[in-house]
Amino acid sequence: MIRFGVIGTNWITDRFIDGASKLDDFKLNAVYSRTEEKARDFASKYNVEHTYTTIQELADSDKVDAVYIASPTAYHCEHATACMKGGKHVIVEKPFASNQQEVQAMIDTAKQQNVTLMEAMKTTHTPNFKLIQESLAKIGPVRRYVANFCQYSSRYDKYKEGIVLNAFKPELSNGSLMDIGVYCIYPMVALFGGPDRVKATAYMLESDVDGEGTVTVDYPSLNGVCMFSKITNSAIPSEIQGEKGSIVIGKLSDMNNVKIVYKDGSEEVLNAGQEDNTMYYEAKSFIESIEQKKLENDINTWEHSLKTMRILDQARKEIGLVFQADEK
Structure with missing residues (x-):
């Protein structure tokens, strides 16, 4: 069972949870939002107990194994890097980051922390x-x-x-x-x-x-x-x-x-x-990469993201x- 936290409480996060929930090894376990009210409102829809209002709290949490990031693109690198440094596997909504420099920094962090990193391009x-x-x-x-x-x-x-x-x-x-x-x-x-x-x-x-x-x-x-x-x-x-x-x-x-x-x-x-x-398919592939201890997904490779x-x-x-x- 992979315990997930989510960053972002908009419709696309709902869609990811809906797709991922069809997988036996997915468990939504935490929600991050900048405000406690939004975090609790979103968490209540899924009967989730753990909520966080700072990225560092989520990154340091022992209740989370992996994080789905759907914050605005400008924050993708910052949020992904913090979570990976906290030992979390990370799947980041497309586009992966703001620019190539940020993408490379995220890849470097994944290698250093020995965690899975994947861009969430579903198609x-x-x-x-x-x-x-x-x-x-x-x-x-x-x-x-x-x-x-x-x-x-x-x-x-x-x-x-x-x-x-x-x-x-x-x-x-x-x-x-x-x-x-x-x-x-x-x-x-x-x-x-x-x-x-x-x-x-x-x-x-x-x-x-x-x-x-x-x-x-x-x-x-x-x-x-x-x-x-x-x-x-x-x-x-x-x-x-x-x-x-x-x-x-x-x-x-x-x-x-x-x-x-x-x-x-x-x-x-x-x-x-x-x-x-x-x-559903991107969630399944991401979880398989984690379980197979692959830092890089076989389909959504880092090279594809960089190019x-x-x-x-x-x-x-x-x-x-x-x-x-x-x-x-």
Whole structure:
């Protein structure tokens, strides 16, 4: 039984707990929030006894073996490092951190403390993503990767009213590229590695974060296009184009509604029969890494996280998106 603490009391933490609770070796045992009231309110939903209002208390707790971190991106490195130094295994929500320097510092700490560290990119753990990997040869050679994830944020309505919430604050290392674009970029890295060239464009909001944007990349034998937005929706699927056909992905964030469309127009459905809550798979893989005493997950490797963050860093440089964390 792995006793978990959670940092963050928003909807994504609820989703992680829901997915992880399907595992026999998961136990939610502690909740952190900056305020005692929020911590206790969240803990009461799950009949959890232990609550903490400082990260150090959680890091030092003998009631916790592992920590799920869903705090704002700007705090990922700080929170992960503190917990790992307290001997805790850590799974950190995407994006892993604010920049490559922070990601490397987290990896170094995991090695020093001999604990498991994993980025919580759920899509690469799904059974359908494995089918996509195995099906690349059917459509190859691959010539184009097109990832599209545009999801209008309810927080944008508040933004237009003059209320800037966390999703649009650069001091929290947020914005469309980090929150949404990473869903497009990370699977590309998992499939094809790091690109040779990165270019980016974006629509910048007055709060100095990007509302929407596009990242284009070049590999030796294929091109990639990643489109993302928090201020528009899109009905267009994602696609991996090969000379023999294309793999079409209806919902990139869960790797659902996947099929191959061959040159002759025939289709092949790729469906491994996934759990509705795909966070189940990342939780399962993380716990397996802990139990197998692996510091690094076999699927969401540190190299994938570093290569993804290099792309994010370069894209931010291209569009002029600067975080306070870059100045440390």
